[in-house]
Amino acid sequence: QEQNRELRVRLEQLKKERNAIILAHYYQRDEIQEVADFRGDSFLLAQKAAETDAEVIVFCGVHFMGESAKILAPGKTVIIPDERAGCPMADMVNVEGLRKLKAEHPNAKVVTYINSSAEIKAETDICCTSANAVRVIESLDAEEIIWVPDKNLGQYVQDQTGKKMIIWEGYCNTHDMLTVKDVVEMRAKYPEAEFVVHPECRPEVVAMGDFVGSTTAILEYCRKSDRKQFIVGTEDGTGYQLRKDSPDKEFFFATKFLVCPNMKVNNLKKLVKCLETMKPQIYVPPAVADKARTSLERMLQVR
Ligand code: 13P
Ligand code: SF4
Numbered sequence: 001q002e003q004n005r006e007l008r009v010r011l012e013q014l015k016k017e018r019n020a021i022i023l024a025h026y027y028q029r030d031e032i033q034e035v036a037d038f039r040g041d042s043f044l045l046a047q048k049a050a051e052t053d054a055e056v057i058v059f060c061g062v063h064f065m066g067e068s069a070k071i072l073a074p075g076k077t078v079i080i081p082d083e084r085a086g087c088p089m090a091d092m093v094n095v096e097g098l099r100k101l102k103a104e105h106p107n108a109k110v111v112t113y114i115n116s117s118a119e120i121k122a123e124t125d126i127c128c129t130s131a132n133a134v135r136v137i138e139s140l141d142a143e144e145i146i147w148v149p150d151k152n153l154g155q156y157v158q159d160q161t162g163k164k165m166i167i168w169e170g171y172c173n174t175h176d177m178l179t180v181k182d183v184v185e186m187r188a189k190y191p192e193a194e195f196v197v198h199p200e201c202r203p204e205v206v207a208m209g210d211f212v213g214s215t216t217a218i219l220e221y222c223r224k225s226d227r228k229q230f231i232v233g234t235e236d237g238t239g240y241q242l243r244k245d246s247p248d249k250e251f252f253f254a255t256k257f258l259v260c261p262n263m264k265v266n267n268l269k270k271l272v273k274c275l276e277t278m279k280p281q282i283y284v285p286p287a288v289a290d291k292a293r294t295s296l297e298r299m300l301q302v303r
Helices: 002-018 042-051 063-072 095-104 133-138 151-161 180-189 215-224 236-245 268-277 286-301
Strands: 020-025 038-040 056-060 077-079 109-113 126-128 145-148 165-167 194-197 229-233 250-253
Touching: 002 020, 002 268, 020 042, 038 042, 042 056, 042 063, 042 286, 056 063, 056 268, 063 077, 063 286, 095 145, 109 133, 126 133, 126 286, 133 151, 145 151, 151 165, 180 194, 180 229, 194 215, 215 236, 229 236, 236 250
Parallel strands: 020 038, 020 056, 056 077, 109 126, 109 145, 145 165, 194 229, 229 250
Antiparallel strands: none
């Protein structure tokens, strides 16, 4: 506790010295969310990175998020607490595989979930997040759509829009762990609770949702709902904002496995250290960044 207090004081000093802003994803540890200037899902954080006046962006999330920030704000220095915080789903698609698929479907438009590398974004027509995926697909005038890398979100979006999509076989190791059996058991235990679920979960689990939505959409739904209990089908870090928004409500995570180990690699100590040393920094080769930026900026324009 005492150590954390000292770290927080040091952090405030460093933030001023460096003219830095701290952005934290809702899946970060509480000790990071507590000190962040702005908390958000991947869409809101990308938007914030694009808009900020700060010279330094400290991105507390996983690697692709820091990369997206750097691409959208190429003049800024983007640092992250630990470069080992990656996203296994982002690593499930590679450039060669995507180019091959594009060659097989030359008329298709490529829609890429923001959970992907800069190189993949550079091969993409438009990016999306779970918050705007349906709207992005609906905005496209295309006979065929190639979707990478999340098969679960892809399936959900296809069902919602009725558009035919060629879906890559990636998935999120964390959300994909949640099973129908887990939800059935939780419902038996908490019959009054509503089940809210992220579309990165398996389709059969998503189908059980009383509400399906991105992290921000789930937060908003729970905040506004009259219900007092919720079974939550997304990453456990969201508990911080859920409980902050509604201290009178109860939130039960649908399994104890809904924890993204990559998100938890970051902690307060590493956050302070990265601002002290200004390392590790995110670097994206300009030629890749320029192409990737177009697909991210198109995404930000879809309302
Ligand atoms: P959102 O932040 O878009 O809800 O995405 C969830 C996620 O898995 C981020 O890694
Ligand atoms: Fe990647 Fe899933 Fe972790 Fe998000 S929760 S960073 S999609 S592994």
